[in-house]
Amino acid sequence: MKKFTHFDDNGNAVMVDVTDKQPTTRVATACGDIYVSEDVIHAITHQEVKKGDVLGVAQLAGIMGAKKTSDIIPLCHPLMIGKCQIDFEVFEKECRIHAIATVKVDGKTGVEMEALTAVSTALLTIYDMCKAIDKSMRIDNIHLETKTGGKSGDFTYKAK
Amino acid sequence: MKKFTHFDDNGNAVMVDVTDKQPTTRVATACGDIYVSEDVIHAITHQEVKKGDVLGVAQLAGIMGAKKTSDIIPLCHPLMIGKCQIDFEVFEKECRIHAIATVKVDGKTGVEMEALTAVSTALLTIYDMCKAIDKSMRIDNIHLETKTGGKSGDFTYKAK
Amino acid sequence: MKKFTHFDDNGNAVMVDVTDKQPTTRVATACGDIYVSEDVIHAITHQEVKKGDVLGVAQLAGIMGAKKTSDIIPLCHPLMIGKCQIDFEVFEKECRIHAIATVKVDGKTGVEMEALTAVSTALLTIYDMCKAIDKSMRIDNIHLETKTGGKSGDFTYKAK
């Protein structure tokens, strides 16, 4: 029977002990979407050079967000992430921007939360950059896509 | 014609000038959902006292996340938020937890990003607390619900 | 009947609403002690110039700690503190160093937590600087000494 690992038997929140684990290479990929108005998708995709690189700003914000994960998520272990990459796919007709974050570490715990935090931060930054044009944007479908490495084994997302 | 405010005419990212604005009372409410497995929703709702207060941890994380907004979102102004509150509604049959963040400020810029960051952080924290049970959770439908105060006037979300 | 202000009627942790309060000048003074070994008190007080300025480092740490208060204490409001000063009194015979922090603000909430955090940080830093000589140091008697300004009025500490 699976149970919460972030609480002890008395229900106290704890940062779980990973000191005895061996460092291994772990990779996590998370993704998510933001749905925007036609005006926004047009402004983003039809930008001329340097006319305002929304996705470039969001990319940096996502990478920096990954580095802040253990500061933002209360019970996350600090981790020295070894790689972080954010990619975007723009689906113009659907007015949807898809963000994918890949984080890699050689460490004692996984980087799922780092990948999810990177995606969330990147999407929130797109919202911030475009909110003067449209405030009804919607962030959707943030989830862990895959994870490899670590004791709990590999994982691939199954949509509910 | 609405346009990006976070870029100048040459496409340079800027933190826009708000120094001449008068401080007014502004409120923003954002919300979002996380869909979890039956095991998770059961573990959260049927907790006995102090058996592990997932939502209590997420609530605190959301409030602290709101305070970090200008550190996380590159072009956000620093703001002295005057109130932050996170509420949850648990829809047990749908395996859905709904998070609502309300942020208030007496200041020169709005708190939309603070409310959205609070909601995102709270939902990410629920993911972190429960990921030992289920890794296929999905964060969905994060959006600004309402906003009042400020020059751009009141706003209510219209779903796309 | 006094009650918790950091919880709402349902027991949810909240950052209380201060947006409607008027900014006033508020001052808080907190203090505390660290008891050290004779070797440590001797090393601190008999330092020759630049032979290692323990209290100078602790002073800076205390001031910087005051600025981090809303990042460290979960439900504290962010505040633009207008002054912070740390003073030490060394009681050589008692092997005791007494730290006093005074913090001032023109704002909507008080600076009690800022003063207490400054004192704690300064004393922890003395511990860190001296722990190679003595690990049995003891931090004692941290309390709010006085507070002026704000709706709840002036306060002077009464030892229990």
Place this chain on the structure above:
Amino acid sequence: MKKFTHFDDNGNAVMVDVTDKQPTTRVATACGDIYVSEDVIHAITHQEVKKGDVLGVAQLAGIMGAKKTSDIIPLCHPLMIGKCQIDFEVFEKECRIHAIATVKVDGKTGVEMEALTAVSTALLTIYDMCKAIDKSMRIDNIHLETKTGGKSGDFTYKAK
């Protein structure tokens, strides 16, 4: 003859060189007390479910404080702590809450400061949560209780 390790021979503050040390498992336990009024101890211990979980908030704050140690204490090395746990014992008749922090790392330096910072942060947070009821609370007797691992060997506190 023991001497300051955080200063070089000219009295300059330095972060000491640990690069050549081998990582070993290290554990540190620190503790401390807060003395509160009868009203406060009653409000904390007689809370009904979710009527305001003061110690739950303080527990999280302590864990998050441990992660911030190298940011708060000027000459502390950054460390990837592998475990952090905060426990409380409530002595209702004495109006005393006792906090115990245990921090563990597989690393090149010890976690004494992390444990002490966790305890201090937890106690300061209790103060913050209860200060609307009583401002004369007193934080007392913060010290390192035990430490194991590392070149300097094991340590157990001897009260002065």
Place this chain on the structure above:
Amino acid sequence: MKKFTHFDDNGNAVMVDVTDKQPTTRVATACGDIYVSEDVIHAITHQEVKKGDVLGVAQLAGIMGAKKTSDIIPLCHPLMIGKCQIDFEVFEKECRIHAIATVKVDGKTGVEMEALTAVSTALLTIYDMCKAIDKSMRIDNIHLETKTGGKSGDFTYKAK
């Protein structure tokens, strides 16, 4: 006779008291240069679209650096900066990139340090982005160019 304001009469470092000052609009402009190799200047200026926007990254880093000023500079007051803008001029023949930061606030203290920190951070980021090509880059001539507002009056830089 001018003297240090960050020390009191006993030489203790203090954060000076600004609580009684009236908030006024203050602007500071700082600038500085980085000298790079021909390869670097060519790679930066002849970038094709999205081939790697070095200056875009540095621009964001500078703005975010300005927001961190009171966290980086020990005795700086926290400030809610109201505007931050970073501009670059590229002098291709001289292999020099000139960075200019303008920071504006409606507050009780000036933003000289924020502008200088923004420039330094932007130039350090250019170094980081280009150091795989050239490690002998040199950051030069960082200074406060102008400042307006505040009690000490307007200022224009006079080169020594």
Place this chain on the structure above:
Amino acid sequence: MKKFTHFDDNGNAVMVDVTDKQPTTRVATACGDIYVSEDVIHAITHQEVKKGDVLGVAQLAGIMGAKKTSDIIPLCHPLMIGKCQIDFEVFEKECRIHAIATVKVDGKTGVEMEALTAVSTALLTIYDMCKAIDKSMRIDNIHLETKTGGKSGDFTYKAK
């Protein structure tokens, strides 16, 4: 042909993958100068004991700045630096203060940016401490002096 490592082939900013690298001991030394007025150099060098230890404050700020490097420079990897030391040489006749930062790590990436950030922070702090006396100070000639360890080999600065 050397090229940017912080961008992928499509020009996206990335934190490069270092997970497969072996940790080795790496040292970097950076330096820089600040030119000040005669009044400032006199106030700094002729300080009596505790009359205001400008360089002591700057030294601490530099060490703390080194620890913040991955937070300040967008694409820097987080690193557990194992040593940081800041030295100053005062050239009274030239009204010049020379700062040297040495940073050491046992890790997968180098500490060039940590050393450069430490020097920049120390020099900015000197500016802040002395700006009430002279605002026309100039920070100059910040560069990487030497670096050892790591795949790219040893490096010694060649002035352009």
